[in-house]
Amino acid sequence: MEYSEKQIAIIKAAEKLFAIKGFDGASVRDIAHEADINVAMISYYFGSKEKLMEAVFEARSSNIRLKIENLLADDKLSHLGKVNVLIDDYVDKFIHQQEFHKIMMREQMIEKDTPIAGLIHDLKKRNLESIKRLIEEGQKKGAFKKNIDVVLMMTTLVGTVSQMITSQYFYKKMNNLEHMEEVEFQKHMRKKLSIHLKNLFKQSLSNEQ
Amino acid sequence: MEYSEKQIAIIKAAEKLFAIKGFDGASVRDIAHEADINVAMISYYFGSKEKLMEAVFEARSSNIRLKIENLLADDKLSHLGKVNVLIDDYVDKFIHQQEFHKIMMREQMIEKDTPIAGLIHDLKKRNLESIKRLIEEGQKKGAFKKNIDVVLMMTTLVGTVSQMITSQYFYKKMNNLEHMEEVEFQKHMRKKLSIHLKNLFKQSLSNEQ
DNA sequence: AAAAATTAATTAAACGTTTGTTTAGTTTTA
DNA sequence: TAAAACTAAACAAACGTTTAATTAATTTTT
Numbered sequence: 480m481e482y483s484e485k486q487i488a489i490i491k492a493a494e495k496l497f498a499i500k501g502f503d504g505a506s507v508r509d510i511a512h513e514a515d516i517n518v519a520m521i522s523y524y525f526g527s528k529e530k531l532m533e534a535v536f537e538a539r540s541s542n543i544r545l546k547i548e549n550l551l552a553d554d555k556l557s558h559l560g561k562v563n564v565l566i567d568d569y570v571d572k573f574i575h576q577q578e579f580h581k582i583m584m585r586e587q588m589i590e591k592d593t594p595i596a597g598l599i600h601d602l603k604k605r606n607l608e609s610i611k612r613l614i615e616e617g618q619k620k621g622a623f624k625k626n627i628d629v630v631l632m633m634t635t636l637v638g639t640v641s642q643m644i645t646s647q648y649f650y651k652k653m654n655n656l657e658h659m660e661e662v663e664f665q666k667h668m669r670k671k672l673s674i675h676l677k678n679l680f681k682q683s684l685s686n687e688q
Numbered sequence: 689m690e691y692s693e694k695q696i697a698i699i700k701a702a703e704k705l706f707a708i709k710g711f712d713g714a715s716v717r718d719i720a721h722e723a724d725i726n727v728a729m730i731s732y733y734f735g736s737k738e739k740l741m742e743a744v745f746e747a748r749s750s751n752i753r754l755k756i757e758n759l760l761a762d763d764k765l766s767h768l769g770k771v772n773v774l775i776d777d778y779v780d781k782f783i784h785q786q787e788f789h790k791i792m793m794r795e796q797m798i799e800k801d802t803p804i805a806g807l808i809h810d811l812k813k814r815n816l817e818s819i820k821r822l823i824e825e826g827q828k829k830g831a832f833k834k835n836i837d838v839v840l841m842m843t844t845l846v847g848t849v850s851q852m853i854t855s856q857y858f859y860k861k862m863n864n865l866e867h868m869e870e871v872e873f874q875k876h877m878r879k880k881l882s883i884h885l886k887n888l889f890k891q892s893l894s895n896e897q
Numbered sequence: 898a899a900a901a902a903t904t905a906a907t908t909a910a911a912c913g914t915t916t917g918t919t920t921a922g923t924t925t926t927a
Numbered sequence: 928t929a930a931a932a933c934t935a936a937a938c939a940a941a942c943g944t945t946t947a948a949t950t951a952a953t954t955t956t957t
Contacts, residue, residue, distance in 0.1 A: 485906090499797075499798065499800075500712075500798065501711075501712060501713070501798075502713070503712035504798075507942080507943060508941085508943090518908095518944090519908070520906085521943090521944090523906080527943075528943065584793070585710070585794065585797065587855055588707070588710075588790050588854055589709070591708075604858075604861075628880070628884065630859055630862050631880065631884045634848055634851045635851075635888065638848040638852070639843055639844045639848065641847055642843045642844075642851075643843050643847070646796055650839055650843070653813070653839050654839065671840065675837065675840045679844065683887060683888055683891060694933095715917080716916080716917060717915085725933085727934095727935095728918080728920090729932085729934090730918090732933080900955100900956085900957075901956070902953105902955070904952080905951080905952070905953080906950080907948105907949080908949075908950090909948090910947090910948105911945085912943100912945065912946085913943100913945100914944105915942065916939100916940080916941065916942070917941100919936105920937075921935100922934085923932100923933080924931105924933070925931080925933080926931070927928100927929090927930085
């Protein structure tokens, strides 16, 4: 779907306000004001608030799967090296799309079969299958140990990054980083998470012990 | 604060619906219906919807800190043993209070200085300080390695459990556990998370390598 | 190329619902 | 019989959406 400038502005505003206030907390008038357009334009372009949410989703849910497939094919990287790239990809994706991922987290908490819940499920399933292949490849070559629960592993990867983003203000305060500029702090988070997660997974995947 | 039966019913209903639908998504009429009381009783007992949320918080935010303090004083457990008990406490607390923790997660995403945001912050800060002492004790005795980032460690602990709870339906499906009864599944989650997290932390805290 | 006709974009206002809260009255409890 | 518990109804405000009218852009006709 091709979007006009105004439509992009609406999606951007919706993404921001849905992330901050939640779907019900953000009114269409809020969004219209943020996007600097008339309220009626939201219905005009997207049909409804619900459909606007779907448009936000469609626009932002880039597939990480392609990257994983490329990783699988890469023969210059070790098996652990591939996992490390995967970690960095996830960390980067979450940090650069914080707003969208807050929306995703919220949407997953809703106990309802929304169209978006289905989209998230399929996305996660496809990603997981690719990552499973990546791990199994390492196991076959003896680089990784047997009995790795990939779902649990991904739960820790995604959970750690999500939790960091959700509680970044707390993290800042606990580390006396409140003075730090936003961009600088994002770099800091990125680095810290990357090292932390790589250490965590290196030890729990490794066959040597 | 002592609550009557009806007040408890309202808090329970509010906890459930705030968790499922979010604060704005759950209407006072929804809550009144769920609690099987008249809408006006919410204002009558709690003053407002906002205050009801605070009451839910006050009623559910049991302090895990006391448990940690007892752990610190325990001399029958090894340092790693204490960390393992801590892990189990967190896993149990989250699984048995899933609804409340969903509310906490949602509340932390809101970029607003609500009274509850302050409560969460103080709670986390106090807990963190106790856990830091627990880790430092182990470091002093040479059981744990130096340079442990306790905030990051807790981010992984809380993040993993949160993510598991948020995406438990996905986890069920990926492991073909859809047939499993709710109580049985909770036991399963509890066990899996416990083992997974203990392994993860054992290796990243341990001084032996 | 100018004029006319058609379509698209945009607006302010109004729509009917739903929202959280209050009121005024009734029933129950102590 | 006074206080507390409870109710149905009403309240104004905010909600998502639609309408009707106007302006801007595009296409068709001359």
